[in-house]
Amino acid sequence: MSLLAVGSVAFDDLETPFGCRVHALGGSATYFSLSASRFHPVRIVAVVGDDFGPDQMRVFEGRPIDLTGLSRAKGLSFRWKGSYGYDLNEAKTLATDLNVFADFHPDLPPTYRESPYLFLGNIDPVLQLDVVRQMATRPKWIALDTMNYWIKGARPALESVLKEVDILLVNDAEVRELTQEHSLIKAYRKIQALGPRILLVKRGEFGVVLFTPDGIFAAPAYPLEDVFDPTGAGDTFAGGFLGYLASIERTDVTALKHAALVGSVMASFTVEQFSTERLEQISQDELRNRLSLFSDMIRVEDL
């Protein structure tokens, strides 16, 4: 049993009002796998360059993360350079150097092709579809993340891959652009017509809204004393959400609600430090405590 994840493994140069980090470990598959592997074994498909050394590899060690599908190419790894102002909700992209990622064509190792769960991280929908087609058996569920760049620029390919998808994870602006609907309730109906039966809308510091055929669930974000660096929060959420779902082998509405809480709590750790620093260090007790505090915080007795 494994959760297969395709995405980026990369370096980030980050600047926030609270400091900066250069050459920090980043990438969607990095955050995703560090988060998801707390709950379920993960297999990564991604590419790195010559600059990706033992220091970076060490972060994945000792965790149930299979790196067979992490290929190496000549050149530099994908690098993202971004900054945040005091409103930490929005990143300003200063540079995106695709490097070895520009020629990335995911090639699934044979052992990967029967993975029962699949997460298609935010990459070109043509590649996402290619991964789906390489699977020997149809996964129990397929989840997908995307962004406005692909919604605007690669819509036909995105619509093709969405037909194969069960769970769509996007933010407010993305779901509104994809459906041309402001109301999320109406947007969800259009998403269902495109393929996914479950829609998870990420709202940063405002939490998430989950749409399922059996009802809507909305939860705030876990409130923090200090947010240092929001990079990777969405991918960490996705990792916790999907890793937890894979671990319990259910996608009913109760399971999905719990998974949303787990994802939110995992993301709350990530943003407390730069890069993956905090995410690497979460103890079982810390995770359990915060989940319990969070449950208390949103619990309300019947009126």
Next chain:
Amino acid sequence: MSLLAVGSVAFDDLETPFGCRVHALGGSATYFSLSASRFHPVRIVAVVGDDFGPDQMRVFEGRPIDLTGLSRAKGLSFRWKGSYGYDLNEAKTLATDLNVFADFHPDLPPTYRESPYLFLGNIDPVLQLDVVRQMATRPKWIALDTMNYWIKGARPALESVLKEVDILLVNDAEVRELTQEHSLIKAYRKIQALGPRILLVKRGEFGVVLFTPDGIFAAPAYPLEDVFDPTGAGDTFAGGFLGYLASIERTDVTALKHAALVGSVMASFTVEQFSTERLEQISQDELRNRLSLFSDMIRVEDL
């Protein structure tokens, strides 16, 4: 037993992507009292002009709303002209004509001076303090709403009145400006030092966060198919929240959580139509149904 509310009773000229209304009933005390009076008798202190006629008065009739303190002055009523784009979260103020409100000095009728609950709507903090001083007995609780205009321009007066306040209702930007803290947890500690022991942060379509000495509670907004006009949502929330609290004579954390749900549901009705059109028409069944749907939507079993 009554909840005394000071604020504006006014006319609004509104434009949204879904239509417009000219000379529509508006004002903070209007929305507040129509909402709060579903749960507890309300007394209004406000001023209107010659243009405020029987059509407007009729809206308040047949409800437990005491208008003894609604004074009439020569001239036009307060008028606000605003528009909203597709992002209905932010109003663009096109004009604010204070008219008779410019010389408003609340003068409490003798019967009002022993009201056990007091809501100071968003007006000049000098006037808010004046109302507090006119009370013959200290209310069981005092709640206050304010805005950036007063935080920036009348801070000493605002700090004086905050010393008397138990419950502060503001939005994200206001609490951050007032405390110079981005983290709401840190902001709450500074608010407590200024006076209020309870902080309710309004976040529009993202719901509310409640800070109490016994814990934090966060709830999303009630998701709607269609939002036509967000005007009055905050005042409707405050009315439902405080009217419910007054009705149950408690301010423990469970009571506050329930009050936040009631306020959110009341606000969800207001925004479905222009002005007070929907708020005037809510049946007991509709209210009960939506409260029950909302409770289901945020309920999650223990993990």
